[in-house]
Amino acid sequence: MIMIGLDIGTTSISGLLYDLEIRTVLHSTTEEQVSKPFSPNHEWERLQEPGIILQQAERILGLLLSRGPEAARIGLTGQMHGIVYIDQNGNPLGPLYTWQDGRGNLPSGADNSLTYAQQLSRLTGYHIAPGYGLATHYYNLQHQLVPEHAVQFCTIADYIAMRLANSVVPLIDATHRRLASGATACRQVLLISLRLCRPELM
Numbered sequence: 001m002i003m004i005g006l007d008i009g010t011t012s013i014s015g016l017l018y019d020l021e022i023r024t025v026l027h028s029t030t031e032e033q034v035s036k037p038f039s040p041n042h043e044w045e046r047l048q049e050p051g052i053i054l055q056q057a058e059r060i061l062g063l064l065l066s067r068g069p070e071a072a073r074i075g076l077t078g079q080m081h082g083i084v085y086i087d088q089n090g091n092p093l094g095p096l097y098t099w100q101d102g103r104g105n106l107p108s109g110a111d112n113s114l115t116y117a118q119q120l121s122r123l124t125g126y127h128i129a130p131g132y133g134l135a136t137h138y139y140n141l142q143h144q145l146v147p148e149h150a151v152q153f154c155t156i157a158d159y160i161a162m163r164l165a166n167s168v169v170p171l172i173d174a175t176h177r178r179l180a181s182g183a184t185a186c187r188q189v190l191l192i193s194l195r196l197c198r199p200e201l202m
Contacts, residue, residue, distance in 0.1 A: 003073045006074065006075070010100065012033055013030070015060045015063070016064070021187065035049040053160070060177070071091070079155070080099060085146065086170070088151050090163070090170075096156050101132060104138070
């Protein structure tokens with residue numbers, strides 16, 4: 001069986017054709033990201049354009065399919081912790097907030113004693129690093145930066161998988177799904193942050 005692998009990195013996108021039976025890479029390619037991380041308003045911002053990333057990933061996928069049209073599966077991986085807000089139709093609402101974005105490391109109060117990530121860690125009892133998507137989301141909630149029509153957020157790899165599958169719901173990896181289900185840290189943190197800032201969503 002021939003498989004295609006795509007890696008949606010922060011600075012590059014890689015793809016390969018892999019033969020599972022003989023365990024051999026048949027072809028591989030790596031391109032620099034067309035959408036470089038940018039900082040439009042603050043030096044601590046690290047944003048990228050999900051639409052541009054999708055176009056580049058689709059083009060690389062097309063090249064791989066031209067070399068291996070018999071490919072039966074596609075596997076995706078990508079930068080972790082960054083988030084893209086999406087609407088009910090699966091459209092991105094604004095940029096990809098990358099794992100390098102620094103808003104979670106900004107002081108959250110007038111006394112500058114705690115960052116937003118530290119404040120969220122204290123509220124939940126779980127360690128939240130500044131680059132985690134929940135820290136980014138927590139800051140955005142506090143500053144009314146969450147798009148009005150956002151229904152959820154996902155990683156860039158989940159967004160790419162959703163669009164490639166012509167879906168409107170992020171195709172979240174099974175390991176992510178376990179983190180988001182039941183009384184796990186991820187879900188508890190998200191629920192607490194929503195309760196603090198957007199009680200109408202609870």
